[in-house]
Structures are given as structure tokens and as C-alpha cells.
Amino acid sequence: MTENTPLTQDNTEDMEIRTLELGGLAGTFGTADHKNLGRLYILFGLSGGFLSLILHLLVRLERINIGETSILDFGSSNQYFQTWSLSRTSLLFFCVVPLILGLATYLMPLQIGAPSIAFPRAAAAAFWAWLVGILIHVVTVFSDGGLGVPEPLTQFAQGMDPEATELSILSIAMVAIAVLLASITLIATVVTQRPEGMTLFELPLFSWSVLVATGVWVLAMPVWLGNLMISWVDFRGADALRYGNVANIWGQLSWLWSQPMIFAFAIPVLGIAGEIIPVAASKAQRQYTIQQIGIGALGVLSFGAFAQPFFNADVSDQAVFVGMGLLVILPVLVFLGGLADTLVKGKPKFSAHLVLALISMVALLVGTTLSAIHVSGPAIGAIREIDSDWLSGLINWLTDLQGTVIATAVMEHALISSLIASIAGLYYWSPKIFGKRMNNGIGVLAGLSLLGGLLLSAGSNLINGFLDEGDAVYLATSNSGVWNQDAVEFLNVIGFIGSILLIGGVSLVLLDLMISIFLGKGSNEDVDNPWDGHTLEWATASPPPTGNFDEPPVVNSERPLLEVGGGSE
């Protein structure tokens, strides 16, 4: 890592002299400017979102059967499993994580009044390592690699390539290391680059949420990386015993997509909504510290490195896991309550980013509610003596939900709420990021499409979970315990429509980016501070110049622009 030289009045001039502006490919590949890196993350993240939702749709198609035949036949259970697992890895690592990192890399230095991100070259290295890693991963999965196979007997029997599998493991490890490196640069930025007067309690909510989220990632993802390395070492051995046995690889890694860990990737939803809603309502957020505590509590409750069913099969019955699953709803409720108070007392102005922010909050609230339902069986069993048949039946029924597609519904809510929040952030900060506004109407339409898609997709998984459809949908046995097969088939059709709507929503955003930003049709009127924002990123030009600020600001509250009359209340 290299050191970041603080920008002071004395060296501002030097910095301008040292800066070599490069355009074109040289500028793109050689950039260490956090703004360029942020834009690159966002563009690739949206494209990755499109790919992952296409895979999501293919999996949905496979789940629809007409008679005994599936509409889409992958040819082998291996290929179905690869598509299914890639839809998850890409939704997380090729869409949600880069979108969060992109917004954070672009905005966090601006929000805290810093001239740059800490360790800009490390941040650039993290971006390129992430991009190369995720692209290699996608290519290797399509080349008969992937993170394992569904059943032991299918190992390499149906066209699975051991070398491609090895490369899949190593490439996703490279992605994890890149995400860790990017997270550390963001944490170092917010901890050490804040201006005088800005304590952690005065951090803008988005920056605070990214600090909490990346803090959880830095503590939990190395454990996941350890799982990967154990699998790889065993896989490389002459005769993979357990961890490297391809039937076991995904089982060791799946906890990253399960509760409570999956909510660590939804923490920035609170931060983005917490930035947008008070500004849209032209009202300063009250109880700011409680909002920060809410975000911190969600971080604590989403630390899931201990919840690895592969090594601890009983974890879903254990008090800590159940308690975290039940409590995770509370910080979201508290935070939403604070935002509702601001909305009610303010004068909300209708905008795409407001609609999208509200949708993302509601989606996250539903996701945490489903999490509570998911773990409630053992909880009720633990706190009440079972003295009646109906209660015993209810507990058994709720406990049985744990192996069903409700887990997928929880994951969809957590990750897609994060995707929607990132899109909300994109609409809100597009004047700052691109120097042009995105189209309000298209944004609202995209938000409604994403909401509809999530409701249908996750909703159908929820009901299918109650009907006992197994979460491992790639196994032939996933339907063996289903109560009503026709209902499951019908709901899978509904889920398929939901997948189309999700793709439609992301496509609209990409289309809007193309029209408003790249074709230059978006308005560039009043882009410096179009929404009367409260935080420091709005106190500089759009897009900001090299060094971000003419002079480092002094901050004495979490809403510095309101203090000096820059925002509106």
C-alpha cells in the first residue's frame, strides 16, 4: 500500500502540478482517482446485475415443469447447479458488492471532505483484481468449472472439468481478496481522512453504513476465504477427501448467502435511504445518533461467520443464530421509524430516488421479517413448554421451513433491496457522479418494475417454502415433500414473471444511463447541489475537480451544509 498525502493549503498547488490528466484507455486503466474507480465499479456492477438476473430467470424457467418435463432442460444436474450457484455468486459479487463499493469509493471521500481515497493505488488494484477475478470466475463456470456439483456421484461424470473448477475456486478467492482490499481502503479513508470537527457521530449516514458494512466484511469474509482455501488445498490433493470433494464445496461456502451474513450486504440500504429521505423531505433527520446505532446494530446482527451448517449442522437451532434471526428486524424498524418521522414532518418532493429509497427500505424490512419467520420454530419451542398438539404442530411446521426456499426469499430480499438502494443512490447522486441528472420518470418506472419483480419472485419462493419446496432446487428431491405440486408449479410461473420484471427494472436503469449520461440527454442544469443536500459532497462542483475541494472544510455537525445555509429545511 502507498501512503496518501493529505491535501492541505500548502500542497494543493503541488498536487495540481503533479496530476497528469490521461484520457481514453490510458486514463481508464491507469486511473487511481476514486471518482473514476467509482464510476467503473458502478457500470460493471449494473452490467453484472443484468447477467445475474438472466441466470436467475433461467433457474426459474428450469423450476417450471409441464407434466414430468421441465420447460428448460440444462442437460445435466451439474449444469443446472452451475447456473444456480453462479446466479448467486454473480448477484452478490458481480452486482451488489461492486455497486456498494462504487458508490462508496466515489462518495465517501467527498462526504467526509477528503481530497482522495486513502491508498488510491491499492483501491485501483482492488478494482482490477475484482474485475479480472469475477470475469475469470464467470468464464470458468461456463467452461464446466464452478463451485462444485450437486451430488457426489456426478463428480466429473457429466462434463465437469477439474482444471476449470480449480480456477473457479481461485478466481472467486481473488474476488474476495479484492473486496477485502477495497474495504480496507474505505475504512482507512473514513477513519483517518475526516476533517477537523467531524467525529464518527457526525459522519453522513451513507458513509457510516459503509464503514459498518465493510467492517463486518473485513471480519467475516476472511473466514469464508479460509473455507475456500481449505477446499482448494484438498481439491489439489491426489484424492480429495472431504473439503475438496466437489459435492461439498458449495456447502462450505453457502453461509455467505444465508442469514445472518446476507444482511451484511444490505447495511448500506439504511445509509442510502438515510441520505435521500431527509433531503427529499427538506427536513433534517432527528435522532441522528439513534439512526447510527440502528445501522451499527444491523452490522452486529449480520455477522454470520459462525453460522456454517457444513461444520455445525445444528447451528439453526442454536440460541445465538435464532436470536440474531429474530432481532435483525429491530434495527430496520427503528431506522424506518426515524425516516417515517422525517417524512411526516417534512415536505417530501416526489422523485425517483425517493421512490426507490422507500422501496428498498420496505424490501429490507420484509426480508428481515422473513428472517424472523425462518428461525421462529426453534425459538417458540425454546421459550414455551409444548403442552398442546396444535402448538407442537406449529413449531414443527415452522422448524421444517428452514430447509425450504424461504431461505432463497430472504436472500433475494436482502440482495435485491441492496440493488434497489444502489439504484436509488445512482439517481440521487448522478448529478455529482456524472454531471448530469438521470430521468425521473424512467427511474420511477424502474423502481416499480423492481418492486413488482421482487414481490413476485421472493413472494412465490415464500409461499413455495410454506408448501415445503426444498431450497436445494437443483436436486431432484427438492420437490419430494411438497404438499401441492400444482400450486408450486403455478408459483414458479409467477416467480418467472417476477424475474422478467427484475431484468426489466435493471434494463431501464441501463437504458437511462445510456440516454441521459452517455448520449448526453440528461439535464446538466443546477447539478452542483440540485436537491439542496445536507452533506459535504454537495459543497463542491459536479463532477468534483481533482482534489475534490478547493479548501478542506471544517465540520461541526452531521449536516454541515444546513449549518451554513447550503441545504434547505
Added chain:
Amino acid sequence: MNLRTTDLPVAPAVRGRTPLVATGFAVAAMIMYFAGVFGVYLKERAQVRSEGLPWIPNKATIELTQPGMVIWTLLISIVVMQWAVYSIKRDDRQHALLGIGTTLVMGAMVVVQTAWHLSQTNLIADEGPTTAATLIFTIVGSYLVAVIIGMIILLLTGFRTMAGQYGSKQTDGVVAASLYWYSLVFIYFIIWIAVYIAK
């Protein structure tokens, strides 16, 4: 209303200690990595033993001579690295460089001894792969990677010290390198106890 930063009052310089904070979080990540792998190791070892089976294959031999040498090398390297920190705080770059260079050599000794030791354990040669072999190779192999990263950091810190970047007014880089090195010693201590001594 639009607002430029020129409307805001001027601030003093931003806070420092960036390398130290980043290294602190990197060390936290590394400790979590090894904690996760050790968690698997201890759980699997307990499971195998509960079935009455030997954890380390019968024909494998884990001598304690080399790990003992490594732990002493690392313990001495703490003193030497701290000497480098002490020196840089007093603008004594010559001794700081000596300390960093000596620690670097000790790191190379750790790599050589550990790699040679692994090659002598006979963990997989006779009985084929075992769970224990997989986990020991993962833990020790990861540790070697961490030591090599530490040596690269030391090398860069040494070059920067030589170039005059670090001195009594800016010790962060050397202190950060020492923090990383001390964490390596701590992790090896756990490996020494859990893998080599307790077997």
C-alpha cells in the same frame, strides 16, 4: 441554493496515521482468516479423536526441532523489529535499516525452516491424503504466504526508510510494518501450540 467550499471556513490538515489504521484492519482480517481455519482444524480433530482414530497419520512424524527454532527466531525478530521502530523514532535511520534488514533475514529463515519441515513430515506419502494433512497444509501454507507478504512489506519499508521518507516526524510506515510482523509472531505461536505441540 448552490454552495462552494469557499463559503466554508478553512480547516487544519487532515488526520494522519493512515498506514497504521489500514494495517490494523488488515491484521484483523488476517487473524479472522486463521481463526476460521483453526476453528475447522480443532473441530475436525476433536471429531476424529472422538471416534478413537489418530489425528496425525501413524507413519507421519512431526518433529518439534524446526518449529522450536522458528518460534525462537520469531521471538527474537520482535526485539529486532522493535529496535527498528525505536531507531526511526530517534531519526537513526542506519540502525532502523539494520533492524528491518535483520527482521527480513529472519523472515527468510522462517520460510526456509517451515517449508523444509513440511517436506519432512511425511504427512501424505505413505497413507495418502488425510483430513489432518489437508488442514495442516492449509494452515502452514497460508502462514508462509503471510510471512512472504510481511517480507515484501519490510522490503518496501526498508527502501522508503533508505530514501528518507520515514523519520522521527513520520514513523507510521515502520510502526505499521512492525504491527503486521508482531501479528505474524502471534499467529505462529498459535500454530506452534495447536498444530505442533498438541498435535
